[in-house]
Amino acid sequence: MGSHGIRDRVAIVGMGCTRFTEHWDKGVDELLLASTDEAFASAGVTKEEVDAYWLGTAQSGMSGLTLSKPLRLKDKPVTRVENYCATGSEALRQAAYAVASGAYDVAMAVGVEKVKDSGYQGLNAFPIPNDGTQRTLTAAAMFSMVAPAYGRKYGVSDDEMRTVLARIASKNHANGARNPRAQFRKEMSVERLCSMPAVAGGLSVFDCAGVADGSAAAIVVRAEDAYRYTDKPLFIKALSFVAGDGSGLTDPAYDYTTFPEVAASARDAYAQAGISDPAAELAMAEVHDCFTPTELVLLEDLGLAERGSAWKKVLDGAYDLDGALPVNPDGGLKSFGHPVGASGLRMMFEAWLQLRGEAPDGRRISTFGDRSLALTHNLGGYPGEMVSFVSILGTR
Numbered sequence: 001m002g003s004h005g006i007r008d009r010v011a012i013v014g015m016g017c018t019r020f021t022e023h024w025d026k027g028v029d030e031l032l033l034a035s036t037d038e039a040f041a042s043a044g045v046t047k048e049e050v051d052a053y054w055l056g057t058a059q060s061g062m063s064g065l066t067l068s069k070p071l072r073l074k075d076k077p078v079t080r081v082e083n084y085c086a087t088g089s090e091a092l093r094q095a096a097y098a099v100a101s102g103a104y105d106v107a108m109a110v111g112v113e114k115v116k117d118s119g120y121q122g123l124n125a126f127p128i129p130n131d132g133t134q135r136t137l138t139a140a141a142m143f144s145m146v147a148p149a150y151g152r153k154y155g156v157s158d159d160e161m162r163t164v165l166a167r168i169a170s171k172n173h174a175n176g177a178r179n180p181r182a183q184f185r186k187e188m189s190v191e192r193l194c195s196m197p198a199v200a201g202g203l204s205v206f207d208c209a210g211v212a213d214g215s216a217a218a219i220v221v222r223a224e225d226a227y228r229y230t231d232k233p234l235f236i237k238a239l240s241f242v243a244g245d246g247s248g249l250t251d252p253a254y255d256y257t258t259f260p261e262v263a264a265s266a267r268d269a270y271a272q273a274g275i276s277d278p279a280a281e282l283a284m285a286e287v288h289d290c291f292t293p294t295e296l297v298l299l300e301d302l303g304l305a306e307r308g309s310a311w312k313k314v315l316d317g318a319y320d321l322d323g324a325l326p327v328n329p330d331g332g333l334k335s336f337g338h339p340v341g342a343s344g345l346r347m348m349f350e351a352w353l354q355l356r357g358e359a360p361d362g363r364r365i366s367t368f369g370d371r372s373l374a375l376t377h378n379l380g381g382y383p384g385e386m387v388s389f390v391s392i393l394g395t396r
Contacts, residue, residue: 005272014043084380089344113339144201176335212337248384
């Protein structure tokens with residue numbers, strides 16, 4: 001991949017994030033104002049001092065007007081971006097590259113989604129007219145095929161796989177129960193999760209991320225200017241994005257035990273950041289746990305476990321809050337739900353809190369103080385045809 005990256009050229013100096021939940025009493029404007037106001041205050045800047053804005057939303061607005069109107073922005077460039085579930089991360093990537101290019105001194109990335117009022121359930125295939133040859137399965141059905149494929153390839157019985165997936169969901173619910181910004185804040189035992197009836201393949205409702213409304217925002221500046229705004233900036237080490245060619249849907253060799261787009265974006269991100277052993281060098285990872293088998297495969301595609309070994313590490317607690325490498329310490333999509341345009345920036349907000357030592361004691365990662373790098377990851381689409389984004393952020 002011809003990626004040179006922008007390692008240590010841009011820093012995040014302010015962030016904001018709403019609670020992700022069913023915001024029946026708020027519209028898109030209120031959510032945008034809440035996250036951006038927190039980010040402005042965090043960085044100590046006004047909206048006039050931000051030179052350019054990027055807004056990520058998949059379903060809640062068209063054009064930059066979605067952001068410029070509620071913020072009453074005058075004579076500012078505001079760009080709306082969309083890239084499936086990586087939409088919020090794409091906004092940050094565009095803002096960071098704009099600053100790195102020298103075009104702007106200060107830029108803001110904002111993500112928002114307000115979908116609960118529409119009755120959107122997140123289980124239907126997106127009804128884009130096509131030539132009639134594309135899949136018609138729901139997302140849950142598509143990702144449900146990952147679990148039995150993984151079990152067959154690595155010798156994991158159906159009962160063992162059921163326990164592994166429940167262990168992933170239980171971990172993320174336990175983390176979310178400690179996070180006031182999470183939508184679902186109730187712990188769920190492995191035994192109870194294993195007893196849930198299946199709704200798609202072998203997956204129960206609790207193997208699936210929910211839908212939510214929410215917004216998150218970040219302000220970026222050149223790295224050499226960062227300490228003018230905060231004494232604890234996060235430096236951008238890597239931003240990598242890959243859009244697949246969709247060949248997995250027609251390739252008979254594709255076996256649903258890996259997401260090639262994720263592996264490619266991870267390799268590129270680690271090369272940009274100079275990381276050779278991510279499992280040992282990262283302090284935490286926020287990964288796209290849209291479904292529990294997704295998180296299992298991501299652990300291997302992101303190089304956080306050897307091929308065929310992640311299921312054992314999950315059972316051993318390696319990715320728990322007090323484990324060797326905490327994964328989804330904020331509760332992940334399982335606890336937050338998935339407002340598509342905002343999720344990527346929500347993940348970076350957790351890195352912002354954890355790496356700066358601002359996460360409360362009850363949910364602070366075990367690696368705090370020993371390691372200084374965090375990974376965030378989104379995927380969008382389905383096994384066989386997806387996009388993938390990986391960021392690496394660090395405190396020095």
